[in-house]
Amino acid sequence: MKNVGVIGAGTMGQGIANAFATAGYNVTVCDIKIEWAQNGINKIGAKLDKLVSREKITAEKAEGIKANLTAGEYKDLADCDLIVEAVLEKMEIKKDLFKTLDEICKEDCIFGTNTSSLSVTEIANGIKHNVIGMHFFNPADRMKLVEVISGENTPVETKEAIIEYSKSLGKTPVEVAEGPGFVVNRILIPMINEACFIYQEGLASVEDIDTAMKLGANHPMGPLALGDLIGLDIVLDVMEVLYTETGDPKYRPCTLLKKMVRAGKLGQKTKQGFYSYN
Numbered sequence: 001m002k003n004v005g006v007i008g009a010g011t012m013g014q015g016i017a018n019a020f021a022t023a024g025y026n027v028t029v030c031d032i033k034i035e036w037a038q039n040g041i042n043k044i045g046a047k048l049d050k051l052v053s054r055e056k057i058t059a060e061k062a063e064g065i066k067a068n069l070t071a072g073e074y075k076d077l078a079d080c081d082l083i084v085e086a087v088l089e090k091m092e093i094k095k096d097l098f099k100t101l102d103e104i105c106k107e108d109c110i111f112g113t114n115t116s117s118l119s120v121t122e123i124a125n126g127i128k129h130n131v132i133g134m135h136f137f138n139p140a141d142r143m144k145l146v147e148v149i150s151g152e153n154t155p156v157e158t159k160e161a162i163i164e165y166s167k168s169l170g171k172t173p174v175e176v177a178e179g180p181g182f183v184v185n186r187i188l189i190p191m192i193n194e195a196c197f198i199y200q201e202g203l204a205s206v207e208d209i210d211t212a213m214k215l216g217a218n219h220p221m222g223p224l225a226l227g228d229l230i231g232l233d234i235v236l237d238v239m240e241v242l243y244t245e246t247g248d249p250k251y252r253p254c255t256l257l258k259k260m261v262r263a264g265k266l267g268q269k270t271k272q273g274f275y276s277y278n
């Protein structure tokens, strides 16, 4: 079975590592410290144990998945066929990481980035390995979509390989050419921003905006509750990327959104956003 390295053992890295390990890949998880990588693996283990106790999977299956996961350091990634990075959404951090791995990984190893908004072409600039966007959705072990984003210099064979990897995880890949926000975030995040404007203009209450979109558009969740779930800081970050990359005023972030982020009202993770979570 192929060897996969997952870098960053946070929210997305855990889900991505879980998805690959469940599909039978040998997965090495890295983070800034090996203890943090191990901590991420322990959290995946706890999630699997919960599924066993709810009789969703067998204990044998859970142990098999756990056995496919190892915490490692970058030097342990030399034999990897694929790297998927899920470190912080900062261009310099992603570029530095791939520069380091460029010297370690075998020549035909593909470098996948889980970036939500950054330019794949820019991340790949100066890197010898082939780089591609492999954008999972949260929770990555359960959500079915993978956006496969080719940068300007991504070879067709690399794109085809990532489509096959995605299918092997039981996911549905969608091909996207590089553009800010790709498909999902280009549609979803401005919708949340628009809901912020509607609330800011006093046109409807938070609850009524969410009810309107749930019952009127059949969305499982209202846009403001969804913003709270994603994190309003992330929503703002993506709006700023859309705005600065395109220069199009239709992507200007709502002032209320900026104010809430400055006030530390980021949604569920700070227990206060459009709703209170105490």
Ligand SMILES: NC(=O)c1ccc[n+]([C@@H]2O[C@H](COP(=O)([O-])OP(=O)(O)OC[C@H]3O[C@@H](n4cnc5c(N)ncnc54)[C@H](O)[C@@H]3O)[C@@H](O)[C@H]2O)c1
Pocket: 007, 008, 009, 010, 011, 012, 013, 030, 031, 032, 036, 085, 086, 087, 088, 089, 090, 093, 097, 114, 115, 116, 117, 135, 136, 137, 138, 230
């Ligand atoms: N959270 C989401 O819903 C979501 C969805 C799709 C894509 N993404 C993208 O996935 C990436 C990770 O997001 P997240 O929500 O998992 O973040 P997170 O903060 O939960 O996890 C990031 C992890 O990366 C580690 N890290 C930071 N710098 C590192 C470095 N130089 N080397 C190794 N590890 C490093 C951190 O210690 C942390 O464990 C981002 O690019 C984000 O835009 C996030």
